[in-house]
Amino acid sequence: MLSFLLMVDSRVADRRVGDRNILDAFALKFCAIAERHVRYIVVSGFVAISHGRRRTTEDIDMIIERMPKPEFISFHNDLIEEGFHCMQSSKVEDVYDYLNNGDGVRYTDNDQFFPPEMEVKFVKDELDTLQMATRKKLDFTGLDIWFSSIEFNIAFKEELLKSPKDMEDARHLRIIYKDELNESFIEEIKTKIRKLRLKQ
Amino acid sequence: MRDKLHMETVEEWAEFVRDNPREKWKKPVDMLINATYEKSSDFYARLDKTAEGRKILARLKVERLNSGKRGE
Numbered sequence: 001m002l003s004f005l006l007m008v009d010s011r012v013a014d015r016r017v018g019d020r021n022i023l024d025a026f027a028l029k030f031c032a033i034a035e036r037h038v039r040y041i042v043v044s045g046f047v048a049i050s051h052g053r054r055r056t057t058e059d060i061d062m063i064i065e066r067m068p069k070p071e072f073i074s075f076h077n078d079l080i081e082e083g084f085h086c087m088q089s090s091k092v093e094d095v096y097d098y099l100n101n102g103d104g105v106r107y108t109d110n111d112q113f114f115p116p117e118m119e120v121k122f123v124k125d126e127l128d129t130l131q132m133a134t135r136k137k138l139d140f141t142g143l144d145i146w147f148s149s150i151e152f153n154i155a156f157k158e159e160l161l162k163s164p165k166d167m168e169d170a171r172h173l174r175i176i177y178k179d180e181l182n183e184s185f186i187e188e189i190k191t192k193i194r195k196l197r198l199k200q
Numbered sequence: 201m202r203d204k205l206h207m208e209t210v211e212e213w214a215e216f217v218r219d220n221p222r223e224k225w226k227k228p229v230d231m232l233i234n235a236t237y238e239k240s241s242d243f244y245a246r247l248d249k250t251a252e253g254r255k256i257l258a259r260l261k262v263e264r265l266n267s268g269k270r271g272e
Contacts, residue, residue, distance in 0.1 A: 020230075021229070021230035021233040021234050022233060022234055022237045023233050023237075024230075049229075049233075051217070052213075052214070052217035052225045052226070052229055053210075053213075053214075053229075054213055054228075054229060054232060055232075056232065056233045056236045056237070058264070059264075087261065087264070087265060088265065106264070106265065112244070112248060112257075113261050113264075114240070114241060114244045115237070115240065116237070117264075142222065142226075164206075167207075168206075168207065168210045171207065171210055171211060171214065172210060172213075172214040172217075175211060175214035175215055175218055176214060176217060176218050178218070
């Protein structure tokens with residue numbers, strides 16, 4: 001089994017950077033470009049995975065602050081120059097319209113649109129604004145990436161997403177950060193989720 | 201719904217990650233992720249070699265674009 005796992009073809013090997021796995025390398029490259037243009041956070045599954053959760057994902061979720069079209073065009077063009085491709089459209093104006101309409105736009109690092117992909121969304125409400133304001137770099141991950149706080153990720157997974165995978169992600173993070181979590185902040189976030197995301 | 205044993209396995213692994221140095225848990229996680237991408241990359245590349253496969257890839261792309269409509 002070990003020898004099988006170590007037999008990687010050149011396409012996969014090309015997507016690694018040093019001792020980083022493919023997801024880490026993809027996220028680091030994308031986030032380094034984002035950092036030059038906009039405040040961002042990485043949220044959800046990749047947060048758990050970068051804390052050692054034993055699973056993978058096809059997409060990494062990123063929230064960015066709203067930005068005027070000219071600034072977004074500069075960001076998008078930088079991504080394209082660095083080898084990323086947008087799945088929705090090659091026209092940057094269309095991509096910006098998707099974002100402005102509240103949709104996520106997806107970027108891959110290959111023109112065949114094979115995973116992994118980064119799904120990018122604009123901040124949409126006060127919950128996202130608070131996530132952005134309380135963003136953190138998490139030493140445990142060893143990654144130079146801005147993440148939403150562990151409390152936010154746990155609250156979203158336990159209160160909103162709730163799939164078995166999400167509940168396991170939350171449990172994993174609760175164990176990693178045992179005795180360090182701000183439970184009252186988690187409850188505060190859950191209250192906001194019920195008010196802003198679960199209202200009928 | 202996954203069974204209790206599955207969650208127990210998740211918890212045991214999380215405790216191992218918390219209680220051991222990074223080099224002990226990072227390598228197996230990296231191997232899992234890289235191997236998964238290796239297999240999927242091979243699969244997509246095989247599909248891309250035929251007209252029928254390219255149709256499937258196009259459908260998969262549409263499904264991926266339509267997925268992830270979550271409230272988060």
